[in-house]
Amino acid sequence: MASFKIDEKIFDKLSEILKKHNLSEIEYKDGDVSIRISAYNAQHNVQNAAPQVIQQLPPATAQEESIQNEKIDYKLHPGALKSPIVGTCYLSPEPGSANFVSLGDDVLEGQPVLIIEAMKVMNYIKAHKSGKIVHIAVETGSPIEYAQLLLVID
Numbered sequence: 351m352a353s354f355k356i357d358e359k360i361f362d363k364l365s366e367i368l369k370k371h372n373l374s375e376i377e378y379k380d381g382d383v384s385i386r387i388s389a390y391n392a393q394h395n396v397q398n399a400a401p402q403v404i405q406q407l408p409p410a411t412a413q414e415e416s417i418q419n420e421k422i423d424y425k426l427h428p429g430a431l432k433s434p435i436v437g438t439c440y441l442s443p444e445p446g447s448a449n450f451v452s453l454g455d456d457v458l459e460g461q462p463v464l465i466i467e468a469m470k471v472m473n474y475i476k477a478h479k480s481g482k483i484v485h486i487a488v489e490t491g492s493p494i495e496y497a498q499l500l501l502v503i504d
Contacts, residue, residue: 360378360385361385361387364376364378364385364387365387368387371434371435371496372434372435373434373435373436373468374435374468374469374471374473375387375468375469375471377469422485424485424487424499424502425499427485427502427504429479429481429484429502429503429504430499430502431463431475431477431478431499431500431501431502431503432497432498432499432500433466433475433494433495433496433497433498433500434473434475434496435466435468435473435494435496436468436494436495436496437466437467437468437469437473437493437494438466438467438468438491438492438493438494439464439465439466439488439489439490439491439492439493439494439500440464440465440466440467440472440490440491441464441465441486441488441489441490442490443462443465450462450463450464450465451463451464451483451486451501452483452486453483453484453485453486454482454483454484455482455483456480456481456482456483457477457480457481457482457483457503458477458480459476459477459478459479459480460476460477461476461477462474462475462476462477463475463476463477463483463500463501464488464500464501466494475500477503478503479503480503481503481504482503482504483501483502483503484502484503484504485501485502486500486501487499487500487501487502488500488501
């Protein structure tokens, strides 16, 4: 086994990024060296499981389309829920089951509203406040960026 020295500053920086962006895992590769740091985050109720089939969303109803087509900048809405991590979005707990929430549903603060898979880890994203779902900005299977608008609770 080859011996190599890793600069501890890399670990410190990766740990800092992990905490700053509230991630459950981060991986860094440089040539033959690969470092993965994982952290359990109870705030996101992390579970180790990966969906095997991506559920297709039913076509939007006319009412949903009219609500979504309004010229509202939901990113600035006080009820906007934005992604704390990068990953893949799932609107239901498992393939073939009902979505956590739908447009018009009432939710309670802390209620799971979707899952973001990051590196085979399922991160349950919870409602940040109680209210009614007025906009859903993502679809099952869509890639999610950090701070991307997920949904809006009014």
